[in-house]
Amino acid sequence: MARKRPKPEEIVSKLRQVEILMGQGMSRLDAIRQIGVVEQTYYRWRKKYGGMGADQLKELKRLQKENERLRKAVSDLTLDKLILTEAAKGKLLSPARRRACINHVRHKLRVSERRACRVLKQHRSTQRKLPKGRADEKRLVADMIELARQYGRYGYRRIAALLRDAGWQVNDKRVERLWRREGLKVPMKQPKKGRLWLNDGSCVRLRPEHRNHVWSYDFVHCRTDDGKAFRTLNVIDEYSRECLAIRVDRKLNSSDVIDVLSDLFIMRGVPSYIRSDNGPEFIAVAVQDWINAVGAKTAYIEPGSPWENGYCESFYARFRDEFLNGEVFYSLKEAQILIEEWRKHYNTKRPHSALGYKPPAPETIVQMDQRPVMH
Missing domain, CATH: 1.10.10 (Arc Repressor Mutant, subunit A)
Incomplete structure (x- = not known):
């Protein structure tokens, strides 16, 4: 049966016993045999614990424990640093990214799941419980x-x-x-515009307050597949963001502008203001006189300042980006039909961010009274 290794206290006690026996006149070899060890063991003990008392032994044990604790702390910090270095770059914001990162660290450094979760701040239940998507x-x-x-x-x-x-x-x-x-691309957001100021310091902000308060109109140029150009005259209500009309033709002049406005005034009434740039079709004397005659007012923007007509410019950007840039028109008639279909979709289906993601003029369903008629 193997003997137990003596404790440091027992070793110090035996060394003291040897000293006492030698003080009584016994030879060193006999004293060593008296404590039951060989001579080599005695010298090894004396080299390590010679001259120590109980207090020094306790202090030695305390220092050894502290040294072991510091060594373990340094080892833990080194391992934690290796885990953080091996982890993915940047912030691990989502549980899925943390889950994948912890699996990578465990495979690479051979550390426990508990250790990796503690360092990367992932709850172990979150690591073990895989997310299940909804049935739909x-x-x-x-x-x-x-x-x-x-x-x-x-x-x-x-x-x-x-x-x-x-x-x-x-x-x-x-x-x-x-x-x-799914890796779908989010379109780039439009940067915010600052305030609009004229040279005299007055703020150019004719804000629409209700329907038929301010209308805007302008031209957009495009081409059919044969290379021939055509123009579109677009009229929008700035308050509701509704596109009131889009006239498509090879050439559009001031008489066409009056013709489009006449149809809209008959169907929707006369607006308070009509905003436009300083194009020749809009500043023509015939157009100005006709608009004043029906009771509306013109609101021309500053020359070379298209950002003052922001509602129209925003509509044209959507019109070109979402429709014109993705269509090939083989004839003018095809362009007229497709553009009119897109205008109806823009008014009734397309969510508008300025309207709480509601369309400008959604379609309404009128339910007929199904009660029987009494004769």
């Missing part, structure tokens, strides 16, 4: 991708609004998460 998530993603394919320049907020219109009970955050997971 595949259908939702399919509908979202179909809308993104159909309206390629819409961001996730407009897609979310269209999904809600289609009957889905989803919020913007869920759509954004699925949007980014």
Whole structure:
């Protein structure tokens, strides 16, 4: 049966016993045999514990424990630093990224799951419990991708609004998460504009206050597939953001402007102001006299300052980016039909960010009274 290794206290006690026996006249070799060890063991003990008392032994044990603790702390800090270095660059904001990073660290450094989770601040239950998608998530993603394919320049907020219109009970955050997971591209946001000031210091801000308060109109140029140019005269209501009319023709002059405005005035009434740039079709004497005659006022922007007509410029950017840049027109008639279809979609279906992601003029469903008529 193997003997137990003596404790430091026992070793010091035996060394003291040898000293006492030698003091009584016994030879060193006999004294060593008296404590039951060989001579080599005695000298090894005396080299390590010789001259120590109980207090010095306690202090030695304390220092040894402190040294071991510091060595373990340095080792832990070194390992934690290796884990953080091996982790992914940047902030690990989502549980999914932390989960993947912890698996990578465990495979690379051969550390425990508990250690990696503690260093990277991931709860172990979150690490072990894999997320389960909802039962309807595949259908939702399919509908979202179909809308993104159909309206390629819409961001996730407009897609979310269209999904809600289609009957889905989803919020913007869920759509954004699925949007980014599928790798769909979010269109670049338009930078904010500063205040608009004239040279005399007066602020140019004729803000629309109600429908038919301020209308804006201007021209957009495009070409058919044969290279021939055509123009579109666009009229919008600045308050409701509704596109009132788009006239498409090879050439448009001041008489065409009066013709379009006449039809709109008959159907919708006369607005208080009509805002436009200083194009020859708009500053023509015939146009100005006709507008004044029907009771409206003109509001011309400063020359060379298209940003003062912000509502029109914003509409033209959407018109060109979402429609004109993605269509090939083989004839003028095709352009007229497709542009009119897009105008109806813009007014009745397309979510507008300035209107809380509602269309400017949504279609209404009128339910007929189904009660029987009494004769």
